[in-house]
Amino acid sequence: MNAARDEEPGLSLLVHQPGEEPALLHTGLASLEHGLPIGPDTIFNVGSVAKQITAHLILLSASDNLLQLGQRAADLLPRLKISDVTVADLVTHRSGIRDAESLLSLAGFRDLDHYTADDLRTLAYRQDQRAVPKDRFLYSNTNYLLLAEILETVHRTTLPDLVRHRVLGPLGMHSTRFKTDPRQVIPGAASAYQATQHGWQHTETPVTLPGPGTLWTTVGDLDRWLTHLHQHWQHPHQLPWQEAVDYEPSDHEPYLYGPGLYADARPGRTAVFHYGHEQGFSAAAHVEASGLRVIALSNNAGLSTDRVTAAILRDLHEQPMLPPKEVLLRAATLERIPGTVVRTQPILDDRDRHTEIGTFTCDQALGSLQLTSSAGALHLWRRGTRDQLTPTGPGVHVGNGYTLTIPSSMDQVDRFTLDLDRAPGLAYIRQ
Template sequence: MNAARDEEPGLSLLVHRADEEPTLLHTGLASLEHGLPIGPDTTFNVGSVAKQITAHLMVLAARDNLLRLDQRAADLLPRLKISDVTVVDLVTHRSGIRDAESLLSLAGFRDLDHYTADDLRTLAYRQHQRAVPKGRFLYSNTNYLLLAEILETVHRTTLADLARHRIFGPLDMHSTHFKTDPRQVIPGAASAYQAAHHGWRRTEVPVTLPGPGTLWTTAGDLDRWLTHLHQRWQHLHQLPWQEVVNYEPSDHEPYLYGPGLYADALPGRTAVFHYGHEQGFSAAAHVEASGLRVIALSNNAGLSADRVTAAILRDLYQPTLALKEALVRATTLERTPSTATRDQPTPDDLGQHTELGTFTCDQAPGSLRLTRRADALHLWRRGTCDQLAHSGPGLYAGNGYTVTAPSSTDQIDRFTLDLERAPRLAYARQ
């Protein structure tokens, strides 16, 4: 293994075949500041891998007659204005509710700005109609923030306590915690890093969003969870919780999505899985019908756990390659280079822009400005300026979004902005 990479943030990997002992490999540092290596007790933020835990708790709540999965979510969330959304719509990302963190990005939130889960739920409650047609998949972390609120309402306790008593404790997952406060100390926690021009920088921000993410755990604890999931799978001879939650087409064909899990129905290698990316951490948890479990946890923003897992799975089906060698090979993937910071406009630049107006949307916070410089449109949010690339009649591409506006930019009174997880935002001139 490259010795230099032992001084970088790295990986915790686990492969567990049915009826065999798990094989683990840890590489890199959990803390660059203290030179602390990643080991079996290192805990990582696994991001959206948490969704399967939240969905599992929802199914248990339905089994305990605390709610019905086909019940209107508004019965349990009086502030929710979209009246025909059901609890299972939230579980399977078919509510049409936009992702509230994506909405916050339009207000120009910066990396170290603080906001809470309730701030994001408030944005969800401003939405009065689905952003996509009923029944269509729209992946949105806000769905799982609302599910966390439902669970806390019907159980009259916190999601963290509920998960500890119903799942983590019984499965001996004693290193697993939902983090509910940015100041909370997580034992054995790794720090996450991104490569910078001169060394490394930390990537954590002061935000915790238990429900859709902010779950801290170890590879060993996740293996205990996947073992439990597989035992249920074997017992019922169908995908986990498929008897109560349908798996339907998702945003990543040909994969299906069910109770917080993607499903790959590949004949002979049927699997359920989820990936997570949060604050520089990434995670992958994969279990197949055969009982094979693959777990990858990364605290290196340039080393994505889903890519590592895909590499391990490819190698595992090469009969001449030893398991340990497959894990070592996965650690040698090329890192994704860090994204350069965009230059901010200078006062001289601003003088060359023609103002087109300030615009607001009742579904999103803050306001946006449009300017024109020469033949190019620019969109401004809290001092950040994106030059929009003209991609077709009335279509302009920005930094992770598209704008649909009149073909002529001489006068713009309204436009539609589409983010991947927050589409169809109608902006009008103030």
């Protein structure tokens, strides 16, 4: 390995061929401050990879007759206003419920602000209609936050206790845990970093998705989970747990989505997988119908485990005689993602040079947004920070991760619609 990269945050990789011992490779540092190298016992935040475990607990609860997948989620969550959403809709991201973290971002949360699961659930319960048509896929972390609440309701215990009793203990995943409080200390955990012009910078903040989005684990423990998943992949012509939950088209063609898993159901490619991205951490967990498992965990914001995993799988399939250890070495030397160096610049307080258009609120989101114009450009303000919008068509303007549509003349803006990737159709009205 490159000596300079050995002094950077890095990767923990695992390839497990059916009937063979797993091949592992660990590169870089878990802690830059203390010079601690990444090893087999280093614990990473795997973000949305945890969804498959949460979904598995829902399926177990259904088999125990504690709930039904087809029942209304509102039967178990009395505060939920969208009455026709089922438990299965939450599992497969077909509830149409907007992502609460995206909604909170509109309030202008700052780096050191903190929110709780209750804050996010409150935003979920403000929503009174689907943001997309029924049965349309809309990836939303809020679905799994609500599933966690359902699990805690029907089992009368906390999600961490439930997953420890039903999954982690039986599978020997003793290094794995849910982190429900950002202040909680996890022994052996890596820190996540991103590169800046002035050196490395921590990416973790007190803001974190409580519960099902904060699973911390090792490559070895994830391999135990994927082994369990494959053992229950009973029908070679079916995807895991497909007899309980159908896989349907997702937001990434040609992949399907089912119980917390994306699936490639094409002949000769059959596999299920999920990626996770959380505060500079990156994770990928992939298992094929043959039993091949590939896991990649990173604490470097410039290393995408999506790309690393794709490189590993390409070599394994195209060069089957290549030793797995060599495959991992090749993948670990992939170039960093272009443009991942963060260039921090001060935000100029130039509001006095802007013409006020109006202040707007939405009953589905917290806080207010302001529109101004300056030098012929439109700007959106939230809690003292602003985005300059780029016009892309009549009344249509694009910002950082969203589209703003003004149905009326710019001379008198009374309302606009804000479409975020995971929270579309937000109607803002002038105060």
